[in-house]
Amino acid sequence: MSLDQVREKILGIADQVLKYAKDLNIPSTEVFVYNLSSTNLTDNKGKVDSRDGLSLGIGIRAAIGKKIGFASTTGFDKASIKSTLNLAHSIAKTSPENPMFNGFVAETKTSKEGILDPEIPNLDAKDMIEHCKVMGQGFDGSDTRLVSVTYAVNISWGGYALGTSEGCLASSLITTYDANSFVVVTEGGDRKTAGDFVQGREIKSVEGLTTNAMKHGLESLGSKAFGGSEILPTVWKSREAAPFLMFPFVTVLSGSGYVEKQNPWKDKLGEKVCVDEFTLIDDGQNPEYGACRSIDTEGTSKQTTTAIEKGILKTFLFDKMHGEAAELQTTGNAQRGFGFGGGIPFENLPTVGPNQILIKNVGKNLDEQIAEIDKGILITGTPIGLFTANPITGDFSITTNDAFLIEKGEIVNPLKSISIAGNNYETLKNILTIGSDREPSSYPLDAPSMTFKGHTISD
Amino acid sequence: MSQSDFILDLLHKSVDQGEKLGLDFIEARYDDLQLTTIALINDIVKQSSAFQRKGIGVMAYFNGTPGYSYTPELNLEGVKNATKRAIDLAKSTDERNVMKLDFDSIPAVKDKIIVDVKKHPKDVEFVEKLDMLKRGVSSIKEVLEPTSTTGLYGEMFGEKFLVNSEGTEIYWAPVMVDIRMGSVFMSEGKQSRSFTGTGASKGLEFFEEKETTPEQTGANAGKYCKEQIDAIAAPVGKQTTLVSPLMGGVVVHESFGHLSEADFVVTGQSPIADRVGEELGSEHVTLIDEGVSKYGGLYLPYDDQGVKTGRTVLVEKGILKGYLHNRGTAQKMNAELTGNSRAINFMFNPLVRMKNTYFEKGDLSFEEALEQIGNGVYAVDMSGGQVGLDGNFMFNCNRGYLIENGQITKPLRNHALSGNILELLKHVQGATKDITIRTGYFGGCGKGGQGGLAVGFGGPNVIMDQVLIGGA
Known part of the structure; x- marks a missing residue:
């Protein structure tokens, strides 16, 4: 089925569900129709696993005034759709009123949909195996320090449609491609892992991924103990700064957290929250990013929002319900299934989530930042524990064995496992340098390399 | 024809299709699960949701190479297409697949289980x-x-069916x-x-x-x-720690259990590969994984390859005894079947996953454990954690207490517990004689893109020395 046929199909189903809802005398209905094909292939030291399939489903919100019910079903068969409508309606009848709810999106208004690669639906497992071969070209698999190498290629294509009884009917399609290579290396009892990846909405070149992963892994061998506990500046490579900053920003920019009084920045609107050079936007309209959609998952057109400008908090991110509850408006940030581990979109209610958060580049590249450090730590791999920070107080403690000691502006040696402790919200005020070298990450936040004033390092 | 008979017929047709095309093995699974979530936030019902998740997944093995496909379309055409796709994937990837994980037949199982x-x-x-x-x-x-x-x-709640080319037919x-x-x-x-x-x-x-x-x-x-509100900062550095059943269970699950999953072992990714018989922990360390436990937790009578779940001793008195297997890894490593092949739903192929994983009990009373510690930390509950394939772990303890002179004295602010599990197991100094195992609808285990799989974890209160406590 072509992408155009997918669009026609899901819009037709959304329209049909709304007609069923009208026949069932449901006062107000929103239907989310989801159709995504995917194929995944991994080669893990010669052990090949593959999976494909079509995820189909419908999520329905039925409303009676301010009383809402939600039900979902896999598949598109008529009987299941009708029983799901009835179930959502019956839940609405028995639910108490939600005073924040003011109805579903009432008009069709779309924005840029983003790049669609028509070649992605044509890829099959044999093509993906060829991509794995390209990933491994030029890589020395005979190195005795190599324990294992993994190749993975994942593709998906499809989209969703959103319809409401108030008059919204729109769709948004996507194609995705990602490929990654991951190595485990060991030497003299030292064991390290490293990887490299590409991802996007189009088929990407995968050349050199395994070589890069191996190079990084080998550089990390020969690590030495840090020895003690010390407060030191930390320098984060671009891809590592992204996950480090994602958790705090998802928390403090949350409009639902603001309304529900669970956002630690709930009283900071218009106040200085970061250093003057810091500007952050939430970008739902860059056509190369997966977050670029013509509508969000409740039917609002996507947009780009400047949330922090020159260190000042300008706004939170909202879906329709929380935006209106805050006496503001939606920023096109309704997402379904957002969060750790994700979820099946049609089984989830819309909730507030970021599109693609971008921290603007400022001044120095990574080498220049390292050169300015008398003694500090360079973080080169994603630490573990990033998502366990206390969202209210901001306290965090994480560990990594992908770090290097910096002394007198030079990288001295890789380190054995260290812990890094601090406070997320203090960290944002203690930025020493914002880099000039932002790279795409695999998270919904991209950041340039960054240097922070002081974290507690110990082992 | 009843709905159950209709589904069984579809599953058998899928298996027949695979057998006619000369597959080594084929299995077809059906899930019909109903899930309900209610969220009451600040006295407002923010979510009142019901999900129906039903469909069929097909796992095909050709020459020891697997291929998996699925469909939510519960009709003959949908199931035939899914079966064909699974077979095509297995055949088209076979040349690249040099690590064959084929397996011999086992006797067919016919069973129907309804929880009381x-x-x-x-x-x-x-x-x-x-x-x-x-x-x-x-x-x-x-x-x-x-x-x-x-x-x-x-x-x-709901229903699951499994049918395979060996004649197995399981309903629960x-x-x-x-x-x-x-x-x-x-x-x-x-x-x-x-x-x-x-x-x-x-x-x-x-x-x-x-x-x-x-x-x-x-x-x-x-x-x-x-x-x-008035909790004090945790003492940072290496501390003797009493780890609660919940906390200890999560530590064992996340940091040791995953390393014992044989798919990581056969590929060499696990640091405990090829180490059966080695002393990995102190004499107080015995680690178990089982499907149905007298201590409660998750009830899992069969895995998603139709293997009856048993009790697997991973570590006994500090000695590594074995790993967790699916049928392919068990045969490759000449090990007993353990029933650990699990998928979160029909949209995913089964992976090697845990069931109920826990520390075996010791012989101390709770008071004796505190007395033995003297001064340290009691880590009770956690709000997430993460582990690496090298055995490093980090867990955030959101409820903990200071232990002073063998007594629990003051609540501690959030703090992190970290270390390397293979080091930590050497520093286990004892355990209490009571066991609790927990499971749940919320949370769960994530692996290979399959997040939120229900598992059980627990144990007694365990004394661990040299736990790195990090605060902020």
Whole structure:
């Protein structure tokens, strides 16, 4: 089925569900129709696993005034759709009123949909195996320090449609491609892992991924103990700064957290929250990013929002319900299934989530930042524990064995496992340098390399 | 034809299709699961949702190479297409697949299992479930004046069928319920937060048990939040730590259990590969994984390859005894079947996953354990954690207490527990003689893109020396 046929199909189903809802005398209905094909292939030291399939489903919100019910079903068969409508309606009848709810999106208004690669639906497992071969070209698999190498290629294509009884009917399609290579290396009892990846909405070149992963892994061998506990500046490579900053920003920019009084920045609107050079936007309209959609998952057109400008908090991110509850408006940030581990979109209610958060580049590249450090730590791999920070107080403690000691502006040696402790919200005020070298990450936040004033390092 | 007969017929047709095309092995699974979530946030019902998740997944093996496909389209055409795609994937990737994980036939199983549930969630009205959450929130407010409250209710029940080319035909009807309560307090520069509760492979009678009534869970959430307001910073550095059943169970699951999954072992990614018989821990370390446990937790009679789940001893008195297997890894490593091939739903192929993983009990009373520690930390509950394939772990302890002179004295602010599990197991100094195993609808285990798989974890209270405590 072509992408155009997918669009026609899901819009037709959304329209049909709304007609069923009208026949069932449901006062107000929103239907989310989801159709995504995917194929995944991994080669893990010669052990090949593959999976494909079509995820189909419908999520329905039925409303009676301010009383809402939600039900979902896999598949598109008529009987299941009708029983799901009835179930959502019956839940609405028995639910108490939600005073924040003011109805579903009432008009069709779309924005840029983003790049669609028509070649992605044509890829099959044999093509993906060829991509794995390209990933491994030029890589020395005979190195005795190599324990294992993994190749993975994942593709998906499809989209969703959103319809409401108030008059919204729109769709948004996507194609995705990602490929990654991951190595485990060991030497003299030292064991390290490293990887490299590409991802996007189009088929990407995968050349050199395994070589890069191996190079990084080998550089990390020969690590030495840090020895003690010390407060030191930390320098984060671009891809590592992204996950480090994602958790705090998802928390403090949350409009639902603001309304529900669970956002630690709930009283900071218009106040200085970061250093003057810091500007952050939430970008739902860059056509190369997966977050670029013509509508969000409740039917609002996507947009780009400047949330922090020159260190000042300008706004939170909202879906329709929380935006209106805050006496503001939606920023096109309704997402379904957002969060750790994700979820099946049609089984989830819309909730507030970021599109693609971008921290603007400022001044120095990574080498220049390292050169300015008398003694500090360079973080080169994603630490573990990033998502366990206390969202209210901001306290965090994480560990990594992908770090290097910096002394007198030079990288001295890789380190054995260290812990890094601090406070997320203090960290944002203690930025020493914002880099000039932002790279795409695999998270919904991209950041340039960054240097922070002081974290507690110990082992 | 009944719906059950119709589904069985579809599954058999899928298996027949694979056999006619000369596959080594083919299995077809059907899930029809009903899930319900209710979220009461600040006394507003923010979510009241019911999900129906049903479809068929097909796993085909050609020359020892697997291929998996699935469909939510419950008709002959949909199932035929999914079967064809699974077969095509297996055949088209076979040349690249040099690590064959084929397996010999085992005797067919015919079984039908229905869990004995006294108060099945399908028979209880929505308003009664909502009322449980309201009662729990009221109990929070009896303890403190929170800035915000959260009450979550979850239930899952339904049917699963499995048919394979060896003649196996298994039906079972899983059920699970769960309640969580949380509280946030922010005032005059002070901030605290709590989140607690649990689930069970039982009906709603679980919430009539003394320790798990909504009132008790709410009272606990209020108490833990209040304690945190004036909690002190944890002592940082390496500490002797009493790790609760929940915390210890999670540490074992995340940091050791995953390393013992044989798919990581056969590829050499696990640091405990090829080390059976080695002493990895102290004499106090015995680690178990089992599908149906007398201590409670998750009820899992069969895995998703139709293998009856058993009791697997991973480590016995510090010695590594074995790994967790699917049929392919078991045969490759000449090991017994352990029944650990699991998929979160029909949209995913089974992977090697844990069931109920726990520390075996010791011989200490709780008081004796505290006395043995003298001064240290009691780590009780956690709010997430992460591990690496090298055995490094980091868990955030959101409820912990200072131990001074063999007594629990003061609540501690959030702190992190970290280390390397292979080092830590050498420093286990004893365990109490009581065991608790937890499971739940919320949370769960993530691997290979399959997040939220229900598992069980637990054990006794375990004394661990040299645990790195990090605070901030």
